[in-house]
Amino acid sequence: MKVEMAGRSQMSVTGADGDTIYTVEFAENMPNGACNCPDFMTRCQKEWDKAGRVREYGEPLRTRCKHINAAILYLGNAVVGSFNK
Numbered sequence: 001m002k003v004e005m006a007g008r009s010q011m012s013v014t015g016a017d018g019d020t021i022y023t024v025e026f027a028e029n030m031p032n033g034a035c036n037c038p039d040f041m042t043r044c045q046k047e048w049d050k051a052g053r054v055r056e057y058g059e060p061l062r063t064r065c066k067h068i069n070a071a072i073l074y075l076g077n078a079v080v081g082s083f084n085k
Contacts, residue, residue, distance in 0.1 A: 001067070003074040011074070013067040024071040033068045040065040 002014040009027040014020070015037070028034035032054050034045070047055060048063040055063045064072075 001070045003070050011071040013070050015067075022067045024068050026071075029063075032063050033071070035065050035067045037065050037067050040068070044068075 001016070002012075004012045006012040006023060009025060011024045011026075013022050013024055013035075015022055022035050022037045024033055024035050026033045029045075029048050032048050034040065044063050044065050047061045051061070051063060053063075055061055057064050057066060057069045
């Protein structure tokens with residue numbers, strides 16, 4: 001997946017097909033984030049609304065899709081990389 005900054009609190013994440021671009025918005029559902037992919041819209045958002053807490057990808061009833069996780073990993077790697085400068 002290709003991940004890029006798309007704004008102050010947004011990231012663009014290319015889907016598995018290589019053509020579809022999803023937008024991850026970290027200013028929504030703090031601290032979970034939101035995504036416009038079908039998985040988030042139909043499954044994860046409902047779980048967030050019920051639980052009100054982060055349930056990681058891989059957990060039952062997760063609140064984050066793979067695009068949100070890819071964006072978080074990208075940001076984490078950028079922070080860790082900044083320590084080596």
